Amino acid sequence: MSALDAWQTQNDEYLAAALAWTRLRLERAAKPARAVSGPTALASASPTDPAASVVAPEHSRWNPFRRQSTSASPGVPPPLTSKDLPRLPPPEGASSDPFDEASRRLAAASEADPAPALLLLCRRLGLSDFERDVLLLCASMELDPRAGMLCASAQDEPRIYPTFALAMSLFDKAAWEALSPERPLRYWRLIDINQPGAQPLTASALRADERIVSFIKGLNYLDDRLSPLMTMMPAVTLDALPASQQAVARHVLAALGSSPETREPIAFLGRDRESKRQVAAAVAGAVGLHLYRMPAEMLPAHVGDLETLARLWQRESLLLPIALYIDAQDLDKSAANTVDAPLQRLARFVSRSGGLIFVATRDPLGGAIDALLSADVGNPTAVEQHALWAAALGADAADLPARLAGQFNLGQNEIASIVARARKDDSAETLADRVWLGCRARTRPMLDQLAERLDTKATWDHIVLPKAETALLRQVAAQVDSRGKVYDDWGFRARMNRGLGISALFAGESGTGKTMAAEVLANALKLDLYRIDLSAVVSKYIGETEKNLRRVFDEAEDGGAILLFDEADALFGKRSEVKDSHDRYANIEINYLLQRMEAYRGLAILATNMKSALDSAFMRRLRFIIKFPFPGAAERRQMWERAFPPDTPHGVLDLDRLSRLGVTGGTIHNIALNAAFMAARAGTPVTMGVVLESARSEFRKTDRPVNEADFRWVETVEGRA
DSSP states (O other): OOHHHHHHHHHHHHHHHHHHHHHHHHHHHHHHHHHSOSTTHHHHSOTTOHHHHHSHHHHHHOOTTOOOSOOOBTTBOOOOOGGGSOOOOOOTTOOOOHHHHHHHHHHHHHTOSSOOHHHHHHHHHTOOHHHHHHHHHHHHHHHOTTHHHHHHHHSSSOOSSOOHHHHHHHSTTOOGGGGSTTSHHHHTTOEEEEOOTTOOGGGSEEEEOHHHHHHHHTOOOOOTTTGGGOEEOOOOOGGGSOHHHHHHHHHHHHHHTTOTTOSSOEEEESSOHHHHHHHHHHHHHHTTOEEEEEEGGGSOSSHHHHHHHHHHHHHHHHHSSEEEEEEOTTOOOTTTTSTTOHHHHHHHHHHHOOSOEEEEESSOOTTSSOOSEEEEOOOOOHHHHHHHHHHHHOGGGTTHHHHHHHHOOOOHHHHHHHHHHHHHOOSSSOHHHHHHHHHHHHHOOOOTTTEEEEOOOOOTTTOOOOHHHHHHHHHHHHHHHTHHIIIIITSOGGGOOSOOOEEEEEEEOTTSSHHHHHHHHHHHHTOEEEEEOHHHHOOSSTTHHHHHHHHHHHHHTTSSEEEEETTGGGTSBOOOOOOSHHHHHHHHHHHHHHHHHHHOOSEEEEEESOGGGBOHHHHHTOSEEEEEOOOOHHHHHHHHHTSSOTTSOBOOOOHHHHHTSOOOHHHHHHHHHHHHHHHHHHTSOBOHHHHHHHHHHHHHHTTOOOOGGGGOOOOOTTTOO
């Protein structure tokens, strides 16, 4: 038999003895009522009557002005002594009486080690003798089928439920304080009182809380009023954490010392949710507690409901070895001064609760919450991530772990999950490709309202640039791809105090290929490309632009995206002389943006038509500046060669003549596309005449002068497809 089974057997024996002892109390209290009716029943009882020896003296001794015999208060339980046990030792040589026998049996069962559940409850919640007996009386209604009828017989009114008046008549040490909301019975919600209308409190029905009845019976589970709000987190050992996170966990354990039941929370700061959960679970496990997670948004707004939730959680933390992790990552602190603000609700809940509580936020909460300790928790370091990737992928990984650790910023569980899922995938791609796609999917930012995810199609074969600019573009791709080797393997990370990301400026006229170049990089690096919507980011309200920019960078920080700020001069303009508050806040936005660009670990691309409009301090912080010049005749000829897809039917095109048209690559694409539609409508292949007609329309659209001689074309037999 296991230790748990042995304790359950002992607890059942104690509970059976306690119920029998309570039942005999009720039976003897009912005898005078059956013998003599009316208010003089107790007075007419014979002093030698056994019933009178139990009921009449106790009832006569009850005094509503008597104080409790214990000084315990909620949350500060008194030590468990022999006085806490409801024993009535018979005098030596006394005759065998059922009530005396029940008392001896109960006293013997109370000596069990570990103690029965009811006595553990009394110790942890600070119940006095009388309060324990009241709770046992209420629990007997659920556990003893005869208790209801005995209650009706023991009271003047035919009530089949227990009341305070009945309890005060039955048990020793009755005191009025037991009715107080500050005493354990009501403070810990151990009993419910049904007091309709003007009915006196002492005559109102009492009912033991279902969770408490189950605890007394030996069933210990999280209260079902809390379970819908909370999720039990998997156990984590300290040794399973990476070294950097182990250090944080051990620092927290040192702060807790020998008092893990502290009422002051532990504040975990940082951007990564999973890492904070892992460290919290490891700390809780190290002190022998199971960790439950609750989103801060689940805290009720109503003060009464919030107080009940805090009281129930504190009670559960005394009955179960549990700790609480409050996920306040997305907590809105903008309305912190209002009464029902999320931050105020969180602060009140923490201050009114007990036990070990972790509060996880992105940034410090200031003085809103008095924390025992604030610790920054982040993902494993790049070196640790490299080791995790190498261990998960095995010996055949080659340079993939370095590339993955350099590009993506993931936690230990995420790395293991991605590799496991890639191994189960039976698609045609290689394991390396499946892992890379898994990382992209896991780190894809939630930027639907602030950015547009571009469906990238362009490759190196589609873009035409001068050799110098093409070499710079390839250099950008090479640096992004080999960051892990340079920063970690070659030691540059230890010497850099700024961001490890790469920023590039694409400057040139509209249509010269800036967006296409960003697509080429995204395809070459196998990353997602997001074009930032400046109309959604820039706000006229003070502080909103920085808030939106922060969300953009934070969401893309884990490395699965390239950020493209199109028309960046609208956002990255020169800082102006401060003449009023608008100038000051505009400069603050630019300064904030400069700081985030330096700290960003990914690839950020700025595209502008007006390089001269950018702030000089910002230009200095850019890693690459690539100019997209107006294409010359040779570049335009290459663009016309690639303008039509291979499946497009077309005649012989005079590429030399077309290259003499002074247009950009974007305009060439528009001309080719419109020519294809014109030919499709006419039911003919794309001919030189159709292309020139499309070019004439494009020139007129942009108000450029049109020389008809440049667009005249006479079709010949050789010119047809």
